[in-house]
Amino acid sequence: MNLDATLALLARHAARAETGAEAAMLAEYAPFIAAHPDCLWRTCLDGHLTASAWIIDPARRMTLLTHHQKLDRWLQLGGHVDGEADLLAAAWREAREESGLATVRPASPEIFDVDRHRIPARGTEPEHWHFDVRFLFFADPAEALAISDESKDLAWVPLPEVAARNASESLARMVRKTAGFPAI
DSSP states (O other): OOOHHHHHHHHHHHTTSOTTHHHHHHTTHHHHHHHOTTTTSTTOTTEEEEEEEEEEOTTSSEEEEEEETTTOSEEOEEEEOTTOSOHHHHHHHHHHHHHOOSSOEESOSSOOEEEEEEEOOBTTBOOEEEEEEEEEEEOOTTSOOOOOTTEEEEEEEEGGGHHHHOOOHHHHHHHHHHHHSOOO
16 A cells, blocks of 8 residues: 555645654554554554544634544544544544534645553453544534434533543644644
C-alpha cells in the first residue's frame, strides 16, 4: 500500500505542529509507518493510523463531542480508517457516521492536529497505539444530530467548557489551536 501521500501530509504538518508533546508524537509517525506497511488496518496489532474530526461551529465558539461508548470519555469524533489511505476522507466519513450531520465540511485539507495514545486491551484485542490524524471541520449546531451505536451521547460544548468533560492535554491542545485558526 502506498503511503507516500500520508507521509507528505504529515511532513507538511510538522511546520505547524505545536512544539513539545505534539511535535514529539509527530516524530514517531514516519518511523512507525515505515515499520508497519499495514498501519491503515486495525489488524496491525502494534497500532494503526486513525482519523478524527474536530468539528466546530462557524463562529468557533463550540465543538461537537461524543461520549464514547467503549472508552466512556468525551472525545472528538473519529475512528479506524479501515484501509482508507485518504485520511481526510476517513475523518469526514467518521464525522458523518458518528453525528448524523449531512452538511459537515472540512475547513482545510491539511492536518489540524496529531495525537498518539494507548488504547487499553478489550476482549481479544490487545493494548495498542492509535496514531490519530485530526482534521478541522465546520458544522451548523442547529442541524439535527443522530447518536450512533458507538456513542452514549453527542453534545455541542462551548470551548471554555471542554476541560470540564475531558481535561486531557489532547483536547486542550485542539481548543488552543481553534482560537488561532485563520478565519474563512
